[in-house]
Amino acid sequence: MTTDLKKSVILHAGVVLALFVLQFVLPAYHHGNMARIMVLASYAIGYNLLFGYTGLLSLGHALFFAAGLYGAGLAMSQFGLSAGPALVVGVVAGVVIGAVVGGLALRTEGVAFMIVTLMFAQAGYLTILYFGAYTRGDEGFVIEQAERVLLGADLSDPLMRYFAAFSLFCAAIFTCFLAVKSRFGRVLVAIRENEERASMLGYDVAKYKLGAVVLSAGLSALAGAGYALLFGYVGASFASVQYSIFPLLWVLLGGAGTVLGPLVGTVFMFYLIDLSSGLTTAYMLIAGVALVVLTVFAPHGVMGEVRRRMWRWLP
Amino acid sequence: MSLLSAQGISKQYNGLSALSDVSFEVPPGQVRALIGPNGAGKTTLVGVLSGRIPPSSGSVRFAGQDVTTWPAHKRISQGMGYTFQITSIFADLSVRENVGLAARRHQKSAAVVDALVEEALLKTDLWGRVDDVAGTLSYGHQRLLEIAMGLAQKPKLLILDEPTQGLADGDVESFKRLIESLRGDVTILLIEHNMDVVMQLADFITVLEAGRVLFEGIPTDVKANALVRAAYLGGGDAET
Numbered sequence: 369m370t371t372d373l374k375k376s377v378i379l380h381a382g383v384v385l386a387l388f389v390l391q392f393v394l395p396a397y398h399h400g401n402m403a404r405i406m407v408l409a410s411y412a413i414g415y416n417l418l419f420g421y422t423g424l425l426s427l428g429h430a431l432f433f434a435a436g437l438y439g440a441g442l443a444m445s446q447f448g449l450s451a452g453p454a455l456v457v458g459v460v461a462g463v464v465i466g467a468v469v470g471g472l473a474l475r476t477e478g479v480a481f482m483i484v485t486l487m488f489a490q491a492g493y494l495t496i497l498y499f500g501a502y503t504r505g506d507e508g509f510v511i512e513q514a515e516r517v518l519l520g521a522d523l524s525d526p527l528m529r530y531f532a533a534f535s536l537f538c539a540a541i542f543t544c545f546l547a548v549k550s551r552f553g554r555v556l557v558a559i560r561e562n563e564e565r566a567s568m569l570g571y572d573v574a575k576y577k578l579g580a581v582v583l584s585a586g587l588s589a590l591a592g593a594g595y596a597l598l599f600g601y602v603g604a605s606f607a608s609v610q611y612s613i614f615p616l617l618w619v620l621l622g623g624a625g626t627v628l629g630p631l632v633g634t635v636f637m638f639y640l641i642d643l644s645s646g647l648t649t650a651y652m653l654i655a656g657v658a659l660v661v662l663t664v665f666a667p668h669g670v671m672g673e674v675r676r677r678m679w680r681w682l683p
Numbered sequence: 684m685s686l687l688s689a690q691g692i693s694k695q696y697n698g699l700s701a702l703s704d705v706s707f708e709v710p711p712g713q714v715r716a717l718i719g720p721n722g723a724g725k726t727t728l729v730g731v732l733s734g735r736i737p738p739s740s741g742s743v744r745f746a747g748q749d750v751t752t753w754p755a756h757k758r759i760s761q762g763m764g765y766t767f768q769i770t771s772i773f774a775d776l777s778v779r780e781n782v783g784l785a786a787r788r789h790q791k792s793a794a795v796v797d798a799l800v801e802e803a804l805l806k807t808d809l810w811g812r813v814d815d816v817a818g819t820l821s822y823g824h825q826r827l828l829e830i831a832m833g834l835a836q837k838p839k840l841l842i843l844d845e846p847t848q849g850l851a852d853g854d855v856e857s858f859k860r861l862i863e864s865l866r867g868d869v870t871i872l873l874i875e876h877n878m879d880v881v882m883q884l885a886d887f888i889t890v891l892e893a894g895r896v897l898f899e900g901i902p903t904d905v906k907a908n909a910l911v912r913a914a915y916l917g918g919g920d921a922e923t
Binding site for chain 1: 741755757759765767771773775776779783791818836
């Protein structure tokens with residue numbers, strides 16, 4: 369066990385180090401892409417905690433991402449908060465909404481849970497449109513460059529932005545790694561594997577599932593708030609159903625229930641669309657075929673296959 | 684004082700009575716068997732005791748507390764270990780993690796958990812398979828893993844629901860030795876079909892028939908009782 373733990377610490381530290389070094393070697397275009405990918409991958413990590421580890425498929429995570437995005441964005445645009453406190457407001461908004469939605473949606477399970485979470489997210493999306501006077505609806509609003517300063521660092525500067533995205537990603541992956549290795553995370557896996565058994569071992573399954581929703585929502589909101597600060601744009605499209613489906617796709621491709629899967633899936637999907645759209649206007653066709661091929665030949669996702677074939681110790 | 688006591692338990696399903704006015708007491712340290720022909724209400728009664736099935740009326744007390752309205756997980760966290768009739772394990776996790784989950788619920792320290800896992804697996808002769816994936820074990824070993832998960836919880840009461848069902852003769856023998864080795868340390872409620880196992884292991888037997896307690900007594904009395912013989916032992920249901 370301890371050698372397995374050592375191996376996984378080395379692997380994940382190596383990946384984090386590689387991401388840190390990348391900023392010095394990447395050309396400007398990919399440099400910008402990677403910053404965006406790291407923020408989106410943090411979102412996927414939050415999603416993976418619920419879907420990959422607890423086995424709860426939510427179709428409404430855009431609500432939590434948007435809670436962070438708008439929580440931070442509105443705190444700055446409407447209440448004049450600076451970047452640091454706004455980030456906290458975003459995360460708190462996600463945690464609170466996660467607790468409320470979780471408390472209600474967890475009364476259902478399976479397909480009903482998917483539908484209930486989807487409906488809550490749609491309600492959130494429509495709420496954003498309804499309060500268009502503040503949110504500016506579909507069009508969204510921009511956070512001025514002058515306000516996007518965190519701990520003295522100008523987040524609109526590409527170097528700073530990369531570093532901030534990197535820090536956010538580190539926080540997310542570290543949280544996920546710790547959670548998965550903890551007693552809490554192992555109970556979540558037990559619930560995924562056999563919920564009735566977990567309950568008949570004396571675990572309060574409902575409490576653990578709510579904890580998983582809240583943690584997952586909190587991480588998603590952190591990513592959303594980070595997105596608002598780093599890229600300076602807050603818009604309703606981030607609350608749409610598309611942004612609930614994205615993390616599901618990223619996690620499925622990268623490997624559900626693996627710590628690195630969300631990063632791998634996000635990179636893969638981002639560049640799949642990026643590269644294929646450079647070749648043809650029918651880029652979604654190429655992306656679609658690639659997704660089908662991967663699903664057929666690696667149903668556990670990239671990292672899931674790696675775990676199955678090579679590294680059984682992969683967390 | 685009794686560790687487990689049921690008072691006037693009744694359960695109706697859509698007007699059909701599965702249990703009517705069942706009362707019984709299990710004192711600490713006893714190996715109690717619950718027997719009865721198919722459809723006697725054994726499974727329903729165990730469901731009521733463990734909290735998986737709410738009774739229509741009556742009350743359940745465990746370790747000095749009224750637990751009638753408690754959910755199953757709360758009863759278990761208070762020391763009621765439960766093993767499933769139909770094997771229910773974490774098939775994709777290792778044997779170690781299966782038992783570890785059982786131990787970790789009541790123990791924070793990793794060293795204590797490791798010790799409990801080792802102890803439970805040694806007792807059930809599964810220590811050699813500690814790193815196997817649980818789903819790859821043979822049926823008999825999976826039954827033993829169920830019991831190991833029960834033991835690792837260090838329960839006050841261990842409810843074993845049909846533990847020898849589907850086991851080969853050799854496995855039944857080692858099961859009997861295992862229960863003998865636990866005698867005195869833990870109170871056991873054994874729901875069992877195999878009369879040979881029951882007569883050999885039980886200190887005291889409760890016989891259910893048609894949702895009622897037909898007879899209670901020590902094994903020799905149960906064997907000698909005419910009612911029991913008529914209802915059960917003499918009937919075609921008994922397995923020897």
